[in-house]
Amino acid sequence: MEYVDLKNEILELIERRAEGKYWDFKQQWHSNNADLLHDIICMANSPANRDCYIIIGVEDKTYNILGVNDENRKNQQKIIDLLRQKPSWAGGYVPEVYVKTITIEGKEIDVVIVKQSDNTPFYLLEDYEKDKKKISKGVIYTRKGDTNTPKTQTADLYDTELLWKRRFGLLYNPSQRAKFYLKDLDNWESVEGETDKSGRKDSFVFYRPDPDYTVYFVYEDETDEGLPYAKDVNDSAVGTQSYYLFAFCNVSYHTGYSSRRKVVLYYKEVPLFSSVIESIDDGRIRVVPPELSVIDPHYIEDSFQYLMFEFVFRHWCFNYSTEAKEMFLRVIPVYKNDEEHEEFREYTKNNGMPPYFPGRKGKVMQGKALERIHNTKIYIYEGYDDPSTREPIAQSVKNTPELVINFANPENKYFQLITEELRKGKMLVDWLEDWRNNKK
Numbered sequence: 001m002e003y004v005d006l007k008n009e010i011l012e013l014i015e016r017r018a019e020g021k022y023w024d025f026k027q028q029w030h031s032n033n034a035d036l037l038h039d040i041i042c043m044a045n046s047p048a049n050r051d052c053y054i055i056i057g058v059e060d061k062t063y064n065i066l067g068v069n070d071e072n073r074k075n076q077q078k079i080i081d082l083l084r085q086k087p088s089w090a091g092g093y094v095p096e097v098y099v100k101t102i103t104i105e106g107k108e109i110d111v112v113i114v115k116q117s118d119n120t121p122f123y124l125l126e127d128y129e130k131d132k133k134k135i136s137k138g139v140i141y142t143r144k145g146d147t148n149t150p151k152t153q154t155a156d157l158y159d160t161e162l163l164w165k166r167r168f169g170l171l172y173n174p175s176q177r178a179k180f181y182l183k184d185l186d187n188w189e190s191v192e193g194e195t196d197k198s199g200r201k202d203s204f205v206f207y208r209p210d211p212d213y214t215v216y217f218v219y220e221d222e223t224d225e226g227l228p229y230a231k232d233v234n235d236s237a238v239g240t241q242s243y244y245l246f247a248f249c250n251v252s253y254h255t256g257y258s259s260r261r262k263v264v265l266y267y268k269e270v271p272l273f274s275s276v277i278e279s280i281d282d283g284r285i286r287v288v289p290p291e292l293s294v295i296d297p298h299y300i301e302d303s304f305q306y307l308m309f310e311f312v313f314r315h316w317c318f319n320y321s322t323e324a325k326e327m328f329l330r331v332i333p334v335y336k337n338d339e340e341h342e343e344f345r346e347y348t349k350n351n352g353m354p355p356y357f358p359g360r361k362g363k364v365m366q367g368k369a370l371e372r373i374h375n376t377k378i379y380i381y382e383g384y385d386d387p388s389t390r391e392p393i394a395q396s397v398k399n400t401p402e403l404v405i406n407f408a409n410p411e412n413k414y415f416q417l418i419t420e421e422l423r424k425g426k427m428l429v430d431w432l433e434d435w436r437n438n439k440k
Helices: 004-016 033-044 076-085 157-167 174-182 243-247 304-315 321-328 338-350 367-374 387-399 415-439
Strands: 023-026 052-056 097-104 107-114 128-130 133-135 188-195 201-207 213-219 258-267 270-280 285-287
Touching: 004 052, 004 097, 004 107, 033 052, 033 076, 033 107, 033 128, 033 133, 076 097, 174 213, 174 258, 174 270, 174 304, 213 304, 243 321, 243 415, 258 304, 270 304, 285 304, 285 321, 304 321, 321 387, 338 415, 367 415
Parallel strands: 023 052
Antiparallel strands: 052 107, 097 107, 128 133, 188 201, 201 213, 213 258, 258 270, 270 285
16 A cells, blocks of 8 residues: 655655654665664654654665665564564553555655654663664653664753653643643543532542642533424424434433533633533533534544533543443544545545535535445334333443444434434444545
């Protein structure tokens, strides 16, 4: 497989005729694993704070493209084996590394990609030695400009401090730090707020290491602004936009619904993010809705929307929350970042997925998209009015990861459209997984 964007970036780096803080050229693969491990650690601890490249098959003095064909050549699995089976890593944090092969001037070039991480500094808890070359335990190696820290030395105090600041999120602005803290789900503490005249309590949680960061769970007046609101998940006001809720089995008999709750993230007094909360299953399950687009409602892993989705499930949901979240994500794609989302959207468009909502005039699925949607099965819950079927069907859905059932009331005016939205969501989730696997 050819990686066009990676190839263009590597070509641009070769044309610079120099090495830098996030890329290094090697004429051939390392003959000693200690040398390879040292290079990977230096790149993982690079102050560049981005993906780094060890580019193999390019002469590091003339920058001539030589290609790779030597006995020490390694694929990705061999690199993973080296990182995970031999050394012991501090904190259990292991650099994330991929090996990609591109072709330039008819010659194969291997690119070892060391992924950006905030788990710096990476260092070993025990010595790693191979053929009299040693990586020392407790020593922090980094990359300064175009030069790695020598194996017999350690990074200076300033560079080491920067790496630890990255670990603790101190290099970032308040919004960036907030994302870092939201991922640290175990370090938040709950506080009950005051009771209002309706007898309801607003509550909040604060981040223990930095209490200036708080998340409030608040109720809004159901008559605010005269907006229509739903009290039952099958009300027409819910419609098809919240199709994913009907993938959760409990909505077939606990049909209460509310969208009058809100979650707000603050830094001191400054609101950094807020979202409506959809409450179902008699208030036990609260959902931060996905980002809505014409084609695919979705989450982006590094977005506030998804981080708060996970956060609310952890801190403001009750029974069956694990099962509910898993069922929702069978029909809502989660992209690693905006770049992956755009790349996948372009891929699906080139394979028959129209750029606008399928079904609109002149906008129909074709090719591979049409084939996949036809092969995507969504089942209908036949026992809607039969309580005896609830437990068996719940166990069946829980134990069958590929199973998606529409649990809407058959009399819901949008029942068929909800089924089609569930089908489209599941198709995109499955297609995304296949697309990622084919890229490896």
